[in-house]
Amino acid sequence: LLTPKRTKNIDKKHVVITGGSSGIGRCVAILAARKGANVTIIARNLEKLSKAEKEIKEACIYKDQIISSVSVDVSNQQSIQKEITKLEESVGPIYMLVNCAGMAICGKVEDFDEEGVKTLINVNYLGTLYPIQSVIPKFKERQDGIIVLTGSQVSLMGMFGYSIYASCKFALRGLAESIYMELKPYNISVTLALPPDTDTPGFEIENKTKPQETKLISEAGGLVQPETVAEKLLQDALVIIF
Ligand SMILES: NC(=O)C1=CN([C@@H]2O[C@H](COP(=O)(O)OP(=O)(O)OC[C@H]3O[C@@H](n4cnc5c(N)ncnc54)[C@H](OP(=O)(O)O)[C@@H]3O)[C@@H](O)[C@H]2O)C=CC1
Ligand SMILES: CCCCCCCCCCCCCCCC(=O)[C@@H](N)CO
Helix, strand or coil: CCCCCEECCCCCCEEEEECCCCHHHHHHHHHHHHCCCEEEEEECCHHHHHHHHHHHHHCCCCCCCCEEEEECCCCCHHHHHHHHHHHHHHCCCEEEEEECCCCCCCCCHHHCCHHHHHHHHHHHHHHHHHHHHHHHHHHHHHCCEEEEEECCHHHCCCCCCCHHHHHHHHHHHHHHHHHHHHHHHHCEEEEEECCCCECCHHHHHHHCCCCHHHHHHHHHHCCECHHHHHHHHHHHHHEECC
């Protein structure tokens, strides 16, 4: 207890961040660049990607740090697999995968149509599962790697207005706990981040569909800044426990 916490180093390491063009993922990417990592961000919209890429480059501490972006839908297993393989060759071995791509739609359960349900399952659950599946073989070969999944406070507790979203975030907890056991013998760490409401572009959009009841309950949890969440996420993922 009295010894200072030891942490893993991402200096010169390749860190891939899905959802790295906005909100929490963007802040994680900037922090990783400040720590000397070669950072790749993944998202769909090209304009947001190139804007974020510039900001990440400004945060670099070395002249030769490699910052790149890839436009791909994380919920397409074939495409994400292909892009991860390409990145291993072009930028270098991936050391850390941070899954931040995700979104919330709020509403009463009976009001969701098929499209809304599938959108949430695709991006939040499958969009985290597929990138993880893609990096594991190489991580196992190298007996090294760090995987972060972004859940939510509603990964642990359901809440009015979050039925579909919370189900997806609960699923991520099941995934994280299971692969934690599968990957431990290979020296691959798994961290599930559980942020509270965070002041991001995604949060602003989500508020448009948020029932009054959800807003009132959520007030008890407060609102934090994405920089704070990103810092805590990295700290938790990089700490050496044993
Ligand atoms: N903000 C909050 O209150 C909280 C958020 N979280 C979780 O944190 C994560 C980030 O949230 P936040 O920062 O608010 O979100 P933002 O909406 O600000 O950013 C989401 C990012 O994910 C990308 N993305 C979305 N869908 C896809 C897709 N199908 N394929 C690839 N990239 C995609 C977006 O880019 P593009 O659209 O261009 O693809 C964007 O870069 C999410 O998993 C969210 O559930 C958890 C707790 C609280
Ligand atoms: C003693 C018991 C007290 C209970 C207080 C309950 C307060 C909980 C607030 C939870 C806020 C919702 C977090 C979801 C964040 C999220 O994932 C979305 N914003 C996604 O963008």
